[in-house]
Amino acid sequence: MSGPLSHIKVLDLSRVLAAPWAAQNLADLGADVIKVERPGKGDDSRAFAPPYLMGSDGKETRESAYYCAANRGKKSITVNLSSPEGQALIRELASKVDVLIENYKVGDLARYGLGYEDIKAINPGIIYCSVTGFGQTGPEKDRPGYDFMAQGMGGLMSITGEREDLPGGGPQRVGVPIIDLTTGMYASIAICAAIANRAVTGKGQWIDVALLDSCVAFLANQAMNYFATGESPKPIGNAHPNIVPYQTFRTSDGALILACGNDNLFNKFCDVADCAHLAKDPRYSTNGERVKNREEITALLNAVFLLKTTREWVKLLDEAGVANGPINTVEQVFQEPQVLARGMKIELPHAVAGTVPLVGSPMKFSGTPITHEIPPPALGQHTDEILGQVLGKSPAQIEALKANGVV
16 A cells, blocks of 8 residues: 555444544555454445445445445454454454544443553554544433434534525535534544654544534534624525625526635626626625625626526636536536546446446645555455454464354
């Protein structure tokens, strides 16, 4: 493996999305990641299907597309954590890695002798990252947590979707499990920071990352809008709470996003859209005034955009240097020349499907480039390899572990 973390070994005891996403980020960065799964069933997300991957014979496999989204770059070993022998194997593996990632309920792994203090005793430099719904402290720390719950409890759904007084209005979740993904990203950042700190101090540490915390942090400018006014922001559809125009508009044949992030861009837009008088009108000449007069300026621009097709607007606005874009389907995303040129769609050989299409990492490095070499693994695909090469088990020992249901 290449990449900036090619010197790092990770033990991934997580499942579903938030923590596996963090482990996948580390794998993308070059870390050697061992994913531990339950014998027979594996990661819960292996059952999040259909859809399944299609095999080279054109027939459906039993490998879920969902699982593949968060597990590229990893090697899979199956271990029965409920058995003392399985727990001993995990401790052996943990003694040989830099990072351990888990998302069990608070206290669950400690009951198996696999909590932070247990692992720290055998590997003082370990960076142990726990990802939970509500964190390791607080009155709700023992509750199970999921992305959907976090989006609701953390306020995100209250500001997402169309206005409540319009058809289709009301709380909406984001179209992907955004808080799982955000929590995974925060965990990735925290782990990299702990690795950097250990390089200076020689000390590992325990990282506590929670879905609810991540959602609250992700409120960003909307949280500050509340702090500044004392009023909870409301959903406003595809409009922006602090910038106008920064929204979608219907064209004569579809829709377009216009993003005028400053007055200069608004002036440029008005020039090329033959509505320069709007930029001179004191009600609309500055962003502050446009926000105050949002409904009036939006109605005027709605009429302007209906005069041309989406393609005509994109060409016109691109030439003027005004930020804009079409609203693509997922299929259209992977037909975009820019997306393809950036390597955002990749293909890797797969143990069951033959080949598997995947989304590439968005991180680009000049000195330690990311290379995608390991596809999402089949369940237990690397069990023998890890037991033999990492833990030094003999073929007879491996067979005994299998016979006893440990792996």
